[in-house]
Amino acid sequence: MKPAILGGTPIRNKLLPYAKQYVDDEDCFAVNEVLKSNFLTTGPKVKEFEEIIANYVSAKYAVSFSNGTAALHGACYAAGIKSGDEVITTPITFAASANCALYMGGTPVFADIDEETFNIDVNEIAMKITDKTKAIVPVDYTGQAVDIDAIKDLVKGTDIIVIEDGAHSLGTKYKGTRVGSLSDMTMFSFHPVKTITTGEGGIITTNNEEYYTKLINFRSHNITRDINQLENKNSGEWYYEQLDIGFNYRMTDFQAALGLSQMKKLNKFIARRKEIVNRYNEAFKELDGVILQKNAYFSDTVNHLYVLKLDLPKLKVDRKEIYNALIGENIGVHVHYIPVYWHPYYQRLGYKKGLCPKAEELYNTLLTVPLFPAMSDEDVEDVINGFNKIINYYRR
Known part of the structure; x- marks a missing residue:
């Protein structure tokens, strides 16, 4: 069949986005109740949300932030970078x-990826460790857990801190244990396209009380009223002190209320994401011209993203033309991610292309496929049919 961009009939009449939040009347009611309450900024709902996340991932502590980036900044501060x-x-x-290291004056060091799982390669991490290494920020790319035990073995006996970027992996299990309690600190993101949303929002989970205290202070200007932390302990109840430089990175109570309502639906979200991924895997493993991301044996993955690697030697065109053709079919593909050090800012810092060849090769062949819980079975089949139509048309 002729692609729509060449005059054919598109698979769909309306664009299917690559991701979309799911917000229902229950969510709206929860937020509305807080808007009518005495607390709009950080209040009881924030504390309740932190507790439910900590309990869900079996961590001792959870500290919410205004977004995932702020949470990573806080983690780097707590780590003393x-x-x-x-x-x-x-x-x-x-x-x-990577930016979270720069915020603290540190230097990002990029380790290449595993060619099959697309996650950071532990052997590449080992080659990049020096006496200047203060932390490792492994990313659970697409929601698949990194091999955290192998990373922890690398840093055993050192002062290197592991800050797991779990922006994609809420609900994922590593060797039977949910991501969130296995690293020194773990960040989850609640951006609208993530597994649950608070609009914007992020959180750090940890079992370390020292990190917890630093995170709590950092997100609120590093100002405290805690008498145990005050230098002047003889003032009135109104008294507070700024202990260090900090930021206003607090989550609001209405964001937390949305998060609490979303958590009630988390199991349903997870189940639907897995249904869609299983259908994609079944369909795309037979499509000559695409390569599936391998799921490691230790990861019971809840996919935030579903990605396919184009087998370009089998195709007559490059990734850009396949991307445009799929958009023409109203299949809202995307690309995640441009290698960080390719960005102009990093290039000005002195990073050069060619630093991580496996990651760069993946980027040039990568497409993100629509995946979100509100997709109907018909939507899923449209995506499959759209890929079949375009890949078959452009296959050599």
Whole structure:
């Protein structure tokens, strides 16, 4: 069949986005109740949301933030990252995974990926560790857990801190245990396209009380009223002190109310995402011209993203033309991610292309496929039919 961009009939009449939030009347009611209450900014709903997330991932503590980037900034602060320190991460991620080191004066160091799972390669991390390495920020790309035990084995006996970027992986299990309690700190994001949403929002989970205290203070200007932390302990109830530089990174109570309502639907969201992924895997494993992301044995993955790698030697065109053709069919594909160090800002810092060849090769062949719980079975079949139509048309 002729692609729509060449005059054919599109698979769909309306664009199917690659992702979309699911918000229902229950969510709206929860937010509305807070809007009519005495608390709009950080209040009881924030504390309740933190507790439900901590309990869900079996962590002792959870500290919410205004967004996932702010949460990573807080984690780097709690880890004590400073000028001269190196922080190892993957280039196949959103820029925040590396920017968080820069915020503290540290230096991002990029380790290449595994060619099959697309997650950061533990052997590549090992080669990048130096006496300047202060932290590792492994990313659970698409929702698949990194091999956290192998990473922890690498840093055993050192002061290197593991800050897991779990922006994609709420609900994912690593060797039977939910992501969120296995690393020194773990960040989850609640952006609208993530597994649950608070509009914007993020959280750090940890079992370390020292990190917890630092995170609590950092998100609120590093100002405290806690008498145990005050230098002047003889003032009145009104008294507070700023202990260090901090930021206003607090979550609001109405965001937390939305998050609490969304958590009630989390199991349903997870089940639907898995249904869609299973259908995609079944369909696309037979499509000559695409390569599936391998799921490691240790990861019971809840996919935030579903990605396909184009087998370009089998196709007559490059990724851009396949992308445009699928958009023409009203299949809202996307690309996640441009290697971080390819961005102009990082290039000005001195990073050069060619640093992580496996990641760069993946980027040039990668497409993100629509995946969100509100997709109907018909939507899923449209995506499959759209890929079959375009890949078959452009196959050599």
